[in-house]
Amino acid sequence: MRGILRPITFLFPAALLFLAGGFNGPSSAGAAEGFPILKGEYLGQQLPGTEPELFAPGIISTGMFTRDIAMTPDGREIYFTAVLGRYRITQILFTRWIGGTWTEPEIAPFSGNPDYMDAEPFVTPDGRRLLFLSTRPDSAGGVPEGDQEIWVVDRSGEGWSEPYNLGAPVNTRNAEFFPSVTNDGTIYFTRSEGRNSYIFRSRMVDGKLSEPVKLPSQVNSTGIQYNAFISPDESYLIFASAGREDCLGGDDYYVCFKDSGDSWTEPINLGARVNTTDGSEHSPYVSPDGKFFFFMSARIGDKFDQGNGKLTRDMMLKMHNEPAGGLPGIYWMEASFIEGLKP
Numbered sequence: 001m002r003g004i005l006r007p008i009t010f011l012f013p014a015a016l017l018f019l020a021g022g023f024n025g026p027s028s029a030g031a032a033e034g035f036p037i038l039k040g041e042y043l044g045q046q047l048p049g050t051e052p053e054l055f056a057p058g059i060i061s062t063g064m065f066t067r068d069i070a071m072t073p074d075g076r077e078i079y080f081t082a083v084l085g086r087y088r089i090t091q092i093l094f095t096r097w098i099g100g101t102w103t104e105p106e107i108a109p110f111s112g113n114p115d116y117m118d119a120e121p122f123v124t125p126d127g128r129r130l131l132f133l134s135t136r137p138d139s140a141g142g143v144p145e146g147d148q149e150i151w152v153v154d155r156s157g158e159g160w161s162e163p164y165n166l167g168a169p170v171n172t173r174n175a176e177f178f179p180s181v182t183n184d185g186t187i188y189f190t191r192s193e194g195r196n197s198y199i200f201r202s203r204m205v206d207g208k209l210s211e212p213v214k215l216p217s218q219v220n221s222t223g224i225q226y227n228a229f230i231s232p233d234e235s236y237l238i239f240a241s242a243g244r245e246d247c248l249g250g251d252d253y254y255v256c257f258k259d260s261g262d263s264w265t266e267p268i269n270l271g272a273r274v275n276t277t278d279g280s281e282h283s284p285y286v287s288p289d290g291k292f293f294f295f296m297s298a299r300i301g302d303k304f305d306q307g308n309g310k311l312t313r314d315m316m317l318k319m320h321n322e323p324a325g326g327l328p329g330i331y332w333m334e335a336s337f338i339e340g341l342k343p
Helices: 014-020 313-321 336-340
Strands: 065-071 077-084 089-098 118-123 129-134 149-156 176-181 187-193 196-202 224-230 236-242 252-257 284-286 292-297 329-334
Touching: 065 284, 065 292, 065 329, 077 118, 118 176, 129 176, 149 176, 187 224, 224 284, 236 284, 329 336
Parallel strands: 065 118, 089 118, 176 224, 196 224
Antiparallel strands: 065 077, 077 089, 118 129, 129 149, 176 187, 187 196, 224 236, 236 252, 284 292, 292 329
């Protein structure tokens, strides 16, 4: 996670301890009391078109800082990251489709310790592993508290194993984060080098991950590239970058296409429908069925009555407490436009 390089240690209010409860199996079928009954794929939401729409407002995208999204191959489990404060409490939540309805989101079984940051979940295309960023320590591997590294849980029945550190050669004393995995097990991820960050790739060779290689200058075109989603067939890479002349804001989403000879195109800006001048655009994802592009954005919605050009305190509170009020949320749209950007 770019920019968060320090250990996170703080006192956690006792009144919020219920948030850290574990989960070792399915919740009771159906929705919890007071939670809406949601049926159908994608939480029963109306499918978007070619323009971005907030994903599951009030359920996934709330007034809280929300980013990152990942799904199991069958689409029946959805994982996402929620943040309180400026990354002071950062945890992975999930919802599951059981018995025809979706469960109320809760903290994932492998997350929930308020002393450490957990974020950026990714489910492998075969559904057997989930990778994520964590700042938790690993005494066995000598990982200090606060170091950003990639961790893993393995599928075990309907749940997950205990988390374990992915280890070398991917994890180092630099910060590694935002994993994304192809059909053949190749891992793409970001590694910080001083104040800069670059996208790396580690291929699976004879059942083991090889020494990571920094992607070429066509991808790493500035000192700041990060948070890359690789398509399962490795044909394109979507990532965030800053410092390019065609950037619309502080950070924009770009795509590079790869040919069969492992050559990459120059970065192509995803355009003004996706990128804004508001920034905070650094968490891309394409659904396992390839139909929808999901992305984090801090854009302010246009549904608020501006009162003839003058805001009131009540308007600001309403904007703050609802989705699209300026804090990042998760948006989605048809993914077909991505292929249309290919030169």
